[in-house]
Amino acid sequence: MTLVAILSGAGISTDSGIPDYRGPAGLWRRDPEAEKLVTYDFYMADPEIRRRAWLMRRDTPALRAEPNAAHRAVAELERTPGFAVRVLTQNVDGLHQLAGMPPRKVLELHGTARAVVCTGCHARSSMEEALARVDAGEQDPACEACGGILKPATVMFGQRLDPVVLGEAMGIAKAAEVFVAVGSSLQVQPAASLAGMAAEHGARLIVVNAEPTPYDELADEVVREPIGTALPALLKRL
Numbered sequence: 065m066t067l068v069a070i071l072s073g074a075g076i077s078t079d080s081g082i083p084d085y086r087g088p089a090g091l092w093r094r095d096p097e098a099e100k101l102v103t104y105d106f107y108m109a110d111p112e113i114r115r116r117a118w119l120m121r122r123d124t125p126a127l128r129a130e131p132n133a134a135h136r137a138v139a140e141l142e143r144t145p146g147f148a149v150r151v152l153t154q155n156v157d158g159l160h161q162l163a164g165m166p167p168r169k170v171l172e173l174h175g176t177a178r179a180v181v182c183t184g185c186h187a188r189s190s191m192e193e194a195l196a197r198v199d200a201g202e203q204d205p206a207c208e209a210c211g212g213i214l215k216p217a218t219v220m221f222g223q224r225l226d227p228v229v230l231g232e233a234m235g236i237a238k239a240a241e242v243f244v245a246v247g248s249s250l251q252v253q254p255a256a257s258l259a260g261m262a263a264e265h266g267a268r269l270i271v272v273n274a275e276p277t278p279y280d281e282l283a284d285e286v287v288r289e290p291i292g293t294a295l296p297a298l299l300k301r302l
């Protein structure tokens with residue numbers, strides 16, 4: 065059994081029509097007003113910010129996006145005898161699971177945009193339901209259990225990563241025989257340190273990304289071709 069860890073970033077989902085929002089050169093970082101909508105303190109403090117954030121979520125393509133060939137190739141490798149696959153993703157779009165990866169084998173480092181969580185009682189419910197309430201006229205839908213402020217189940221700017229998820233991701237990085245970093249600039253933590261950790265613990269490190277990354281020199285293989293064709297070809301070779 066070969067343990068393959070796939071670390072995926074925004075670049076794996078651009079073929080599905082989802083732009084890079086969060087990365088160092090992402091949309092949010094280039095627009096301070098938009099960044100406020102996804103920054104915890106602003107969001108919690110200001111109902112007007114929340115009202116705009118709900119409208120942004122309603123209009124984002126992420127929830128309607130479909131997985132692409134790269135997501136499907138990862139799920140296919142997982143079904144191939146002889147391979148154990150774990151996905152560590154920086155994305156919140158849920159597309160690995162929609163492509164067929166079992167949810168328990170996907171660690172969402174930044175959470176998921178497909179669920180909402182109450183900041184008061186921590187109850188979780190679906191984003192779809194919350195957006196239906198926005199469509200029906202609620203500007204800032206509150207938790208139906210306790211009246212608390214709802215937010216997406218993502219890690220907003222200013223929030224910590226879930227230490228349990230992070231711990232599991234580090235364990236996988238250390239144990240992996242092959243570590244494929246795909247569509248990630250590897251400039252944001254914890255993605256960067258996970259790649260380094262995998263290489264330190266003897267994994268074959270493969271970087272698939274359009275732009276150079278700080279880990280290219282450490283990598284056993286660097287692939288610059290478009291992810292939608294390069295990743296399926298690469299995983300078939302494993």
Ligand SMILES: [Zn+2]
Binds near residue numbers: 184187
């Ligand atoms: Zn609540």
